[in-house]
Amino acid sequence: MTRPPTPRRVLYGMTLVAFVLVLVPWGALGGAAHAGKSPPYRGTAWVPNVSVNHGGCGVAKLSPKPSWSGTTGAISLGVAAGANYCASTTAAGVTNSASATSEVYVAIPISFATSGNHTLKASWTMVLQVNQSVSLNSTCPVASKNPTLYQYAYCSVDVYAGLYAYAHLTDLNNSSSVWQTNAWNPLYNDTSYYVNSGCYGGSCNTYHNLNHQWSGNGSLSGTTTWTWIFNADGRQAVNASHRYALIIDLSASVRIYEYGNPIGFSGGGASVSIDMASPSHDWKLTSLRIV
Amino acid sequence: MTTGFRARRTGTELRPNFRRAGRNCAAIAGVALLVLIAPLAVGASAPTVLRAPYKHTTVSYGSGYTYSGCARASIPRSPYWLPTTGLAGFSERAVANACPPLLGGIGSDSVGSYTASFDPNVPIHFTTNGGHVVTVNWSLTVAVRTAASITGTCPLAQPVKVGQYSYSDCYAATLIDLGVFANLHDITNGSYVYSTMNWYGMYNYSVQYNDSSCSGAACNYYNNSYGSFVNFTGTIGSAWVFNASGYQSINASHKYEIRMSLNGWGYAELFGYPYGYSAARLTSFINAGTLGNGWTLTSITIT
Numbered sequence: 001m002t003r004p005p006t007p008r009r010v011l012y013g014m015t016l017v018a019f020v021l022v023l024v025p026w027g028a029l030g031g032a033a034h035a036g037k038s039p040p041y042r043g044t045a046w047v048p049n050v051s052v053n054h055g056g057c058g059v060a061k062l063s064p065k066p067s068w069s070g071t072t073g074a075i076s077l078g079v080a081a082g083a084n085y086c087a088s089t090t091a092a093g094v095t096n097s098a099s100a101t102s103e104v105y106v107a108i109p110i111s112f113a114t115s116g117n118h119t120l121k122a123s124w125t126m127v128l129q130v131n132q133s134v135s136l137n138s139t140c141p142v143a144s145k146n147p148t149l150y151q152y153a154y155c156s157v158d159v160y161a162g163l164y165a166y167a168h169l170t171d172l173n174n175s176s177s178v179w180q181t182n183a184w185n186p187l188y189n190d191t192s193y194y195v196n197s198g199c200y201g202g203s204c205n206t207y208h209n210l211n212h213q214w215s216g217n218g219s220l221s222g223t224t225t226w227t228w229i230f231n232a233d234g235r236q237a238v239n240a241s242h243r244y245a246l247i248i249d250l251s252a253s254v255r256i257y258e259y260g261n262p263i264g265f266s267g268g269g270a271s272v273s274i275d276m277a278s279p280s281h282d283w284k285l286t287s288l289r290i291v
Numbered sequence: 292m293t294t295g296f297r298a299r300r301t302g303t304e305l306r307p308n309f310r311r312a313g314r315n316c317a318a319i320a321g322v323a324l325l326v327l328i329a330p331l332a333v334g335a336s337a338p339t340v341l342r343a344p345y346k347h348t349t350v351s352y353g354s355g356y357t358y359s360g361c362a363r364a365s366i367p368r369s370p371y372w373l374p375t376t377g378l379a380g381f382s383e384r385a386v387a388n389a390c391p392p393l394l395g396g397i398g399s400d401s402v403g404s405y406t407a408s409f410d411p412n413v414p415i416h417f418t419t420n421g422g423h424v425v426t427v428n429w430s431l432t433v434a435v436r437t438a439a440s441i442t443g444t445c446p447l448a449q450p451v452k453v454g455q456y457s458y459s460d461c462y463a464a465t466l467i468d469l470g471v472f473a474n475l476h477d478i479t480n481g482s483y484v485y486s487t488m489n490w491y492g493m494y495n496y497s498v499q500y501n502d503s504s505c506s507g508a509a510c511n512y513y514n515n516s517y518g519s520f521v522n523f524t525g526t527i528g529s530a531w532v533f534n535a536s537g538y539q540s541i542n543a544s545h546k547y548e549i550r551m552s553l554n555g556w557g558y559a560e561l562f563g564y565p566y567g568y569s570a571a572r573l574t575s576f577i578n579a580g581t582l583g584n585g586w587t588l589t590s591i592t593i594t
Contacts, residue, residue: 045393095351
């Protein structure tokens with residue numbers, strides 16, 4: 001009898017790692033300010049775009065629902081997912097899944113006093129906390145030997161968290177857009193772990209792999225600031241008689257997918273969350289400047 | 292939650308009692324895997340009728356919703372299955388309102404969608420080889436509704452200069468799709484026996500669009516609607532019949548189960564360019580889980 005290939009106890013406990021992601025003081029960007037805005041932003045509009053799905057023993061939720069305040073310039077949102085590894089006695093395998101995406105589109109009116117080349121600078125600050133954990137206090141049953149048939153056993157878990165922020169300056173009269181020259185790099189982490197064993201005749205092989213993209217394998221918290229720069233020049237130079245809007249798209253997603261065949265891991269589970277909503281957490285548009 | 296029951300054979304009918312052999316609860320935020328222990332051993336010489344509680348049953352659930360713009364969707368009642376009674380269900384809904392014209396055209400696409408399912412698997416143990424017929428009786432009490440109230444107008448594309456092009460689109464659609472499916476599954480070799488009798492579910496789809504486009508001063512208009520709405524409240528009774536004969540005859544040494552699935556999904560969608568209908572409200576909902584609604588596995592008869 002082959003010993004189970006999986007360590008009896010595989011535990012990826014995530015301790016909070018706090019660090020500052022990026023620090024770009026917008027005041028250092030230079031340039032003479034011809035016009036500026038800070039909260040409250042008047043005449044704005046926003047809409048949500050959300051998705052929540054779960055299957056098996058997975059649970060996902062928005063915590064809370066996304067929102068935008070023109071008064072404070074703040075977007076508030078949160079997503080969370082969790083899935084305990086629950087077994088099945090059927091031959092259909094085990095799938096536990098949970099995912100949630102919370103996205104906000106914000107439109108802010110921009111007016112230019114003069115035609116010609118202009119640069120719009122949009123500065124923002126984000127305070128967030130991301131928690132991601134995989135706790136597999138369990139084993140993956142090894143494939144059994146069969147003299148004539150190929151036998152296999154498969155156990156896997158995948159945990160993902162991602163955060164994206166984009167923006168563009170759009171000319172409402174002709175639908176053309178100016179994109180930022182300095183896109184903010186998204187934050188994302190995909191942690192996956194699998195154990196796979198196969199037996200043919202009297203020979204068995206076992207494969208296992210742990211992969212993750214974030215250093216620290218899990219959680220982070222901190223503050224980041226950024227300034228998007230939109231150069232409306234050349235053929236995209238501003239026409240002061242046109243109406244313009246800054247369109248901001250902020251999206252947070254979490255996902256867990258667990259699969260086992262024939263029965264998967266014997267226990268444990270995973271959880272992941274992004275918090276940009278608790279009292280000290282949010283995404284905030286701190287200023288708009290036109291030079 | 293893990294719960295145990297013991298079955299008692301009375302003549303040729305299994306009359307399960309409710310002696311609980313054990314309980315081990317592992318609640319996972321509203322989603323549970325239910326396993327009843329004690330296999331069902333049924334004979335072949337005379338009809339055997341199985342009723343709730345259903346033994347050694349496993350079930351998996353899934354549900355989700357999305358919404359954007361001025362639409363909202365939800366799962367008011369998450370999928371559930373009660374093996375002690377054979378009752379299962381869920382409820383789900385979506386409402387799409389036309390957004391007012393918003394800055395930058397955001398909100399021109401308002402979509403609410405939902406999906407929910409549960410898949411119970413009831414093990415069946417045959418004691419004799421050969422041909423068998425398994426009849427699964429069920430009933431579904433459900434309220435289903437789609438509706439569209441388009442009270443506003445769609446802005447028309449405006450004539451433009453020669454060589455230029457303009458257009459305006461308004462689109463409204465609703466959908467519900469509710470179905471149940473089952474097969475008799477040979478766990479040992481992976482083969483299936485399909486039912487010779489099926490209920491083909493409820494499916495309703497409606498579309499209305501009002502589009503216009505102008506190439507220079509020449510404009511064209513495209514208006515159409517098709518499909519249908521549904522407003523149904525009632526009970527449907529049906530059965531699956533699995534004729535395991537011939538090359539699919541039962542091998543009593545194999546493990547079998549009846550794999551069932553009830554699933555429902557739908558949406559309410561408003562789309563427009565640049566802004567869509569000035570006023571509209573679409574609804575789509577399926578209630579198969581509250582206010583007396585639900586799906587019931589009435590009995591399983593084996594001959």
